Amino acid sequence: MATRAHCLVLALPAQGHINPILQFSKLLERQGVRITLVTTRFYYNSLKTLPPSIALETISDGFDNGGLKEAGCFKAYIERFWQVGPLTFSELLEKLGGSKDDDDHVDCVVYDSFLSWAPEVAKRFGIVVAAYLTQNMVVNSIYYHVHLGKLQVPLKEDEFSFPAMPKLYLEDMPSFFFGEDSTFLDFEVSQFSSIHKADWILCNTFYELEKEIVDWIVKVWPQFKTIGPNIPSMFLDKQWKDDQDYGATEFKGEECMEWLDDKPTGSVVYVSFGSVASFGDEQMEEIACCLRECSSYFLWVVRASEETKLPKDFEKKTEKGLVVTWCSQLKVLAHEAVGCFVTHCGWNSTLETLCLGVPTVAIPYWSDQSINAKLLSEVWKIGTRALVDERKVVQRETLKHCIKEIMNGSKEMKNNAIQWRTSAIRAFTEGGSSYENVKEFVNNLINSSVHS
Structure with missing residues (x-):
């Protein structure tokens, strides 16, 4: 009896990252993919809701009792997370191993691109990998050029020209270029250190919004797809009446x-x-x-x-x-x-x-x-x-x-x-750019799970 393809979705433990990647998970689930969301043990305890059909597993960031606040600063948090995270993620994949006929067997890892250690861990288990970019392609391209060494820090020019992008000026550039501490800038750039290992590169944007830069990046990353905007269906294409919020939140209550x-x-x-x-x-x-x-x-x-x-x-x-x-x-x-x-x-x-x-x-x-x-x-x-x-x-x-x-x-x-x-809305209607890209991703995922 055939089992559904099983995707582990590894999210950075922050609301702005979990919301869109979880929304993408819902798209996969509607097309027959089984989803397990993976977050940190501390963040798991702060989640108020999660769609019941999505399983939940945890890894450690090294600060299970207090997360970033327990670490004291972002640099200490990242350094510890990058030591402990890969180890506990590897333990999770070992636990979910089994044969291809086992329901828990993992066919694919979709990871937040900031968790740049994830592809290497997944590949050790023979699992295909999809990077999920949470920022738009103009921003991604800027940091990618730093990674390539084509944009030097500190910035010495007043204006900047990148392929397939509008001209940018100093005041347009991300704030992390101007801080004395390079921790955040290094973190942004590091997401591209392992992106070449991903079998697919997915971005939370849509083609019509960023045509020029998408056409350019596909020549660099042939495995690239736009699969956004990842927001609940009832605010977009209205195809799924039960999809009225992201489904994972730290907050509850409204009075407005x-x-x-x-x-x-x-x-x-x-x-x-x-x-x-x-x-x-x-x-x-x-x-x-x-x-x-x-x-x-x-x-x-x-x-x-x-x-x-x-x-x-x-x-x-x-x-x-x-x-x-x-x-x-x-x-x-x-x-x-x-x-x-x-x-x-x-x-x-x-x-x-x-x-x-x-x-x-x-x-x-x-x-x-x-x-x-x-x-x-x-x-x-x-x-x-x-x-x-x-x-x-x-x-x-x-x-x-x-x-x-x-x-x-x-x-x-x-x-x-x-x-x-x-x-x-058109991007997510049948035949639209994101609709077709998500469908293609799922078909490839199913085929790879069957034939691997």
């Missing part, structure tokens, strides 16, 4: 949907800067004053750890505005009351706003967000970038002008946003 229901179409400014950005008191005050002085309604997500930075006289709930510590971003962006998204431009948030057709005001914080802000404002043209002053602060008047530009006009941005939403 009823508040939005009472607001007119396109009247609310949604403000959220993700799970990492930590603005200073001055920037928080400028945002707060802008929202209070704007004529639009606003919904602002402020993490509990950041609430003390709000001005003391700032009310968290009024007829005009609501401040919450968490919300379902997809549900908010899909709500007809939302007319503008003020965002840090993390890649997941960028894909979500593209898929749901919401114009943006970009306030990038770190990492790849400056690049994403440039793409949103200058290439895809669905938003505007709020410029910072000499202290790297976006002043309230600057932000007010950006919000007003979108809320009171900018038909071009709104039309472009609708067009990109249509393109994202």
Whole structure:
């Protein structure tokens, strides 16, 4: 009796990485692939939900009781994880070994490309490997050029030209190029140290969004496929009614949907800067004053750890505005009351706003967000970038002008946003670029599991 192909999905233990790779796992599962998600022991304990059809296994990062916080700093965390992770992952593959007829036998490992040690471990067990890139191809290409030695650090030019990409300037480059500590930059670049060992290279983007760079990279990596945007079906192609959230979260609870229901179409400014950005008191005050002085309604997500930075006289709930510590971003962006998204431009948030057709005001914080802000404002043209002053602060008047530009006009941005939403949906309809690439990946996976 034939068994289903079994995929282990190895995710970096962070919400922004687990969400999209788990969503991709759902796509594989719908086409008959059995999925086991693998995360760290500490992160496993913080997960509130997981789709019941997806099995869960754990490995160690060396800090089973506290993860990154227990390590004390990112460098110490990575150094220990890179020692312990491969060993415990190897033990897991040994446990799941067995014969081809065994249900637990692993046919493929899909790994977050940042876990660059995974291909070597999997190959020792004769398992085929797929790298999963969580950032867009413009960003990936920049770091790949550093890996190749074609982009030197520290940066000595003011502008940069890469194959099949828009011209980039110093202010567009990822923040990790400018830090005194190279840990984060080295980490970003290291994902390409073993990518040549992958049988497939998959990226959470879609062809229509990055045609030129995808056409270029396929010549370098023939095994490359775009398989995104990896967001729940009910916010994209609406083919799977039970797929209304990512399915793995550290957070629960909402209080904003009823508040939005009472607001007119396109009247609310949604403000959220993700799970990492930590603005200073001055920037928080400028945002707060802008929202209070704007004529639009606003919904602002402020993490509990950041609430003390709000001005003391700032009310968290009024007829005009609501401040919450968490919300379902997809549900908010899909709500007809939302007319503008003020965002840090993390890649997941960028894909979500593209898929749901919401114009943006970009306030990038770190990492790849400056690049994403440039793409949103200058290439895809669905938003505007709020410029910072000499202290790297976006002043309230600057932000007010950006919000007003979108809320009171900018038909071009709104039309472009609708067009990109249509393109994202088309990518996942039958015959679409991502739909066909996922189907091809599954067929190859099934064939390789049968014949190996």
